[in-house]
Structure formats: structure tokens, C-alpha cells
Amino acid sequence: MSRRPFHRAGEAERRHDLIAATLDCIFERGLQGATVREIAARAGVTQGLIRHYFSSKDQMLQAAYKEVMAGMTRDAAVVDESLKDARTRLRAFIIANLTPPVVDGRTLSLWAAFISHVRVDPVFAEIHRDGYLAFRTALERLVADVLAEAGQDPDPSECREFAIAINGMIDGLWLEGTLVGDLFSKTPLSGIAIRSVEALLGGIRLTGNEEPS
Amino acid sequence: MSRRPFHRAGEAERRHDLIAATLDCIFERGLQGATVREIAARAGVTQGLIRHYFSSKDQMLQAAYKEVMAGMTRDAAVVDESLKDARTRLRAFIIANLTPPVVDGRTLSLWAAFISHVRVDPVFAEIHRDGYLAFRTALERLVADVLAEAGQDPDPSECREFAIAINGMIDGLWLEGTLVGDLFSKTPLSGIAIRSVEALLGGIRLTGNEEPS
DNA sequence: TCCGTAATTATTCAAGCGTATAATAACGAT
DNA sequence: ATCGTTATTATACGCTTGAATAATTACGGA
Numbered sequence: 001m002s003r004r005p006f007h008r009a010g011e012a013e014r015r016h017d018l019i020a021a022t023l024d025c026i027f028e029r030g031l032q033g034a035t036v037r038e039i040a041a042r043a044g045v046t047q048g049l050i051r052h053y054f055s056s057k058d059q060m061l062q063a064a065y066k067e068v069m070a071g072m073t074r075d076a077a078v079v080d081e082s083l084k085d086a087r088t089r090l091r092a093f094i095i096a097n098l099t100p101p102v103v104d105g106r107t108l109s110l111w112a113a114f115i116s117h118v119r120v121d122p123v124f125a126e127i128h129r130d131g132y133l134a135f136r137t138a139l140e141r142l143v144a145d146v147l148a149e150a151g152q153d154p155d156p157s158e159c160r161e162f163a164i165a166i167n168g169m170i171d172g173l174w175l176e177g178t179l180v181g182d183l184f185s186k187t188p189l190s191g192i193a194i195r196s197v198e199a200l201l202g203g204i205r206l207t208g209n210e211e212p213s
Numbered sequence: 214m215s216r217r218p219f220h221r222a223g224e225a226e227r228r229h230d231l232i233a234a235t236l237d238c239i240f241e242r243g244l245q246g247a248t249v250r251e252i253a254a255r256a257g258v259t260q261g262l263i264r265h266y267f268s269s270k271d272q273m274l275q276a277a278y279k280e281v282m283a284g285m286t287r288d289a290a291v292v293d294e295s296l297k298d299a300r301t302r303l304r305a306f307i308i309a310n311l312t313p314p315v316v317d318g319r320t321l322s323l324w325a326a327f328i329s330h331v332r333v334d335p336v337f338a339e340i341h342r343d344g345y346l347a348f349r350t351a352l353e354r355l356v357a358d359v360l361a362e363a364g365q366d367p368d369p370s371e372c373r374e375f376a377i378a379i380n381g382m383i384d385g386l387w388l389e390g391t392l393v394g395d396l397f398s399k400t401p402l403s404g405i406a407i408r409s410v411e412a413l414l415g416g417i418r419l420t421g422n423e424e425p426s
Numbered sequence: 427t428c429c430g431t432a433a434t435t436a437t438t439c440a441a442g443c444g445t446a447t448a449a450t451a452a453c454g455a456t
Numbered sequence: 457a458t459c460g461t462t463a464t465t466a467t468a469c470g471c472t473t474g475a476a477t478a479a480t481t482a483c484g485g486a
Contacts (some may be wrong), residue, residue, distance in 0.1 A: 221483065
């Protein structure tokens with residue numbers, strides 16, 4: 001009876017691997033399928049190791065949720081600062097949020113699995129709140145820039161209202177577009193969103209060139 | 214050792230009670246907290262009875278999901294046909310979906326808990342799809358009526374695009390409004406939505422009277 | 427009034443869960 | 457080379473889970 005050989009990985013690497021394995025489990029079999037044993041097996045370690053890096057399974061799930069939110073924010077907020085026009089930046093922001101990798105079955109699965117915990121566990125609620133506010137704040141600033149660029153006087157509360165509405169629409173389109181995506185094959189979501197935002201902002205065009213195929 | 218007394222309830226009543234107990238459990242403790250034993254206890258029966266009415270726990274959860282979706286559709290689609298103006302009907306539709314009982318912590322909890330299963334279990338996917346399409350179809354018709362009423366020629370594909378956008382915004386506002394509702398205390402969601410839809414549809418006013426406090 | 431049916435309770439079972447603890451071996455320091 | 461540290465494995469514990477089965481009792485129809 002020989003013991004299984006192993007190698008000592010760096011703490012950061014191990015934690016990352018464990019979280020990645022956790023997310024794989026959640027994606028494929030839901031939160032219920034993310035058991036300590038299954039996660040350990042997928043990470044190629046034994047279950048005891050999990051408790052060596054996380055004080056409990058719950059704490060590991062929280063870390064995993066943080067990583068998901070951070071990933072979504074990172075992908076979503078890639079608004080190249082070099083783009084001079086605010087309109088172009090807002091357009092890029094919308095497109096980034098309504099195309100892969102944000103619009104993606106895996107991302108949605110993870111998001112949905114965790115969102116059901118937001119109202120049960122206060123720690124999850126805080127993680128969600130932080131992510132939401134970061135997103136909306138970025139959007140609010142973009143809207144203010146666009147309005148200013150169009151020569152309007154951007155009333156802060158007005159900008160916020162626009163941001164809330166646009167944020168809602170992006171969230172909803174992202175959600176339904178991913179859940180029942182096959183229903184949207186004909187018309188790209190990002191196109192709908194852009195035209196809608198243009199109308200919402202009072203007819204400001206977000207693009208000079210026609211939209212791509 | 215005397216056996217616990219009981220009474221034989223009608224099948225419909227028992228099934229309803231069991232589903233109600235299931236939803237209570239999910240609301241308070243999430244899907245993971247909805248165990249057969251806990252549900253039975255809350256329904257005032259013993260756990261064996263559940264298997265007498267449902268062939269498995271999964272099947273009972275599916276029935277519960279159907280009931281949640283049906284409830285949301287029922288509450289949401291209360292568009293009084295007697296309202297003559299299509300604009301008034303659309304306005305009522307939007308308000309109904311962005312005020313209680315649709316905007317409600319319990320409704321969201323249940324929705325969120327189930328949505329995470331949509332991508333794991335095909336049966337749940339079908340239930341969701343049916344609900345979504347019913348909702349969007351109703352909205353599509355309302356939009357067509359409003360545009361026709363405004364003297365425009367309602368191109369079907371244009372109506373659908375409007376419906377998708379509006380549906381997305383309602384979904385997103387509903388979701389975020391319930392999740393982080395305290396952030397919206399100042400400005401009512403339904404007001405934001407109505408003004409946004411007005412802009413979206415090209416400036417059509419949905420109301421003659423000013424909005425309530 | 428009695429009796430058959432089936433709705434309901436009571437009990438049991440095997441599997442899987444998160445957690446705890448002890449043994450071991452990999453690897454850096456010396 | 458050797459040693460000490462600790463990352464990692466191995467094993468076990470107690471509990472909960474969904475499901476299965478057997479025993480009962482409520483209730484309608486004769």
C-alpha cells in the first residue's frame with residue numbers, strides 16, 4: 001500500500017486550482033453538485049486539502065463567487081480608454097456586455113447559481129452589491145460623458161436614471177439572451193441594445209459606421 | 214405509543230399544501246434547505262407522504278417551479294382588457310411588473326433558486342422557456358397596439374425588437390430592484406421604466422395624468 | 427354497521443455529505 | 457546529507473439525505 005505521490009504547489013496556485021475546480025462543478029452540476037469530494041477529485045487532490053486552504057466549504061464558495069464577479073467586471077469593463085469618443089466607448093461597453101465571453105452559458109450558470117444565495121447569505125449579498133455598484137458607476141460615468149459630448153448639461157440624477165435603465169436593459173438582455181439564446185439567433189442582442197440606448201438618450205447616435213454583420 | 218392522528222385530504226389540496234411548503238422552504242433557506250423532511254414537517258405531514266404524491270423529489274420541485282412561473286405570469290399579465298387605450302394598458306403592464314407582488318423578495322428568491330436549475334435540468338429549461346415566451350408575446354402585442362394607436366404602421370419584426378428590449382429592461386430592473394432594492398428608494402423603478410419605454414418608442418407618451426407619488 | 431381501499435404514519439436503509447484528526451512525504455534551510 | 461516544517465494524503469466519524477418498505481387508520485360505499 002503506497003501513498004499517492006504529490007507535489008507541493010504554491011499557495012496562490014493551489015487556491016486558484018481549487019476555485020477553478022469548484023466553478024467547473026457548479027457549471028456542470030449546479031451548486032448542489034459542488035461537493036467537497038467532487039471538487040477535490042476534479043482538482044486532482046484529496047478532500048482534506050480543501051480544509052487546509054479554506055476554513056470551510058462556505059468560505060471557499062464565497063471566494064469562488066468573488067472570482068466570478070471579478071471576472072465579469074473585468075471582461076465587461078474593457079472600455080479602451082484610448083477611444084476618444086465617449087459615444088464609441090459607451091458602444092464598446094454595451095457590445096462587450098452582450099457578446100462572449102460575458103454572454104456565455106458558463107458565465108450565466110455560475111452567476112445564476114450564486115445569485116440564489118444572495119438573499120440567503122449576507123456575505124454573498126455584499127459581494128453582489130459591490131459588483132453591481134461598480135458596474136453601474138462605470139455606466140453612469142459613460143452616460144455623463146456621452147451627454148456632455150452631445151452638448152447637453154448632464155444633470156447627475158438624470159445620468160443616474162439613465163444608467164439604471166440601461167443597466168437594467170443590459171442585465172435583462174444578457175440574462176434572457178443566454179437562457180433562451182436560440183430565440184435571438186436572427187437579431188443580435190447588442191444591436192437591439194445599442195439602438196434602444198440611442199432612443200433612450202434622446203436620439204444620440206452611438207456610432208458613425210454601420211454595424212457589422 | 215399511539216400513532217399520530219391524521220385526516221385524509223383531497224388530492225388537489227394535499228398537492229397544493231406540499232408545494233406551498235416547498236416554496237416556503239426554498240424562500241427561507243434556498244434550494245439546499247428544501248429537504249424532504251423539512252418540507253414534510255412544514256406541511257404537517259410525515260416525509261413518506263411526499264413520495265405518495267410525487268414520484269420523486271425532483272418531480273415535486275418541477276411542479277413547484279411551474280406554480281411559481283404561473284403565479285408570476287398571472288400577476289404580471291393583469292392587463293385589464295377594459296382599459297381602452299393601448300398606451301394605458303402598456304403602462305399598467307409595466308407598473309404591474311415593477312411593483313409588488315412581482316417585485317418582492319419572496320418571488321425573487323424563488324425565481325433565482327429555480328433559474329440556476331434551468332441550465333442543468335432540461336425540464337426546468339422547458340418550463341422557463343414557456344413562461345418567457347408567454348410574457349414576451351403579451352408584450353409584443355401591447356407594443357403593436359400602442360404603435361398602431363399612434364398612427365404608425367407596426368412592422369412585426371420591429372414590434373418584436375421593441376418587445377425584446379422592453380422585456381429585457383423590465384427583467385433587469387425587476388432583478389436588480391429586488392436584489393439591491395434599497396438603492397432605488399428615491400426613484401421608483403416603474404417611473405424609470407415608463408419614461409425609458411416612452412423614449413424607446415420614439416417619444417410616445419404612455420400617460421396623460423402625472424405619475425403618482 | 428362493517429369492510430375494503432388507499433392515504434398516511436412509522437421505521438429502516440444505504441449513500442453521500444462536511445468535518446476532524448492522525449500519519450506521511452516533499453521540499454527548503456542549514 | 458540531514459532535519460524541521462507543513463502541505464498533502466488517508467481514514468474515520470457523525471449526521472443528513474432521498475428513497476423504500478411495512479404497519480396502521482381514516483373514510484366512503486355496500
